[in-house]
Amino acid sequence: MAFKKQVSYGTILVNLETRQPIALLHDRKVETVSKWLLAHPEIKIITRDRSSSYVSAAAKGAHQAEQISDKWHLLDNLSAVIRSYLEGYKSDIRTVCENISANEHEKLKSTLLSQKIELPDTKYSALFKKVKELQKEGKLSQRTIAKELGINRDAVGRYFKLDAYPRNFSEPIDEKKYSSFIRKI
Structure with a gap:
């Protein structure tokens, strides 16, 4: 720290x-x-x-x-190894990507999006659902939705761009847990 x-x-x-x-x-x-x-x-x-x-x-x-x-460094090391490994196949990957037709790309995208993802039962997943409902209705601006739900307008913008609740979404740190230690600093 x-x-x-x-x-x-x-x-x-x-x-x-x-x-x-x-x-x-x-x-x-x-x-x-x-x-x-x-x-x-x-x-x-x-x-x-x-x-x-x-x-x-x-x-x-x-x-x-x-x-x-720690978990972060393990994942950092793993991603570095994967990146390094894939670097050797860059031209092959590019060739495959260029050869995928637009139709195949759309099929793959719709298949991935149709997979049902179970939302964790948190206040953030509930907010995500509410934002998506309001977005679907199309009556309110992002700013109005943010004010109505009491959340940051940028968060509403990020939710608007997503088709599904992110699997790797991490909850914010509860600062109250650490407040006594933060005061010591």
């Missing part, structure tokens, strides 16, 4: 089972992190980024814990 962009970094420790922050450390030095870890021998798994200081701190302060990469 950056306290001031490109100047100094701190460490936030989060219990991934409860998704609650448990400590804020003023830096990411091996000594600081390993000292904290030594005081908490109950830690069995450490999820971390690729920083060598965290690797060393975990090895020094929590030798009993298994170290694993």
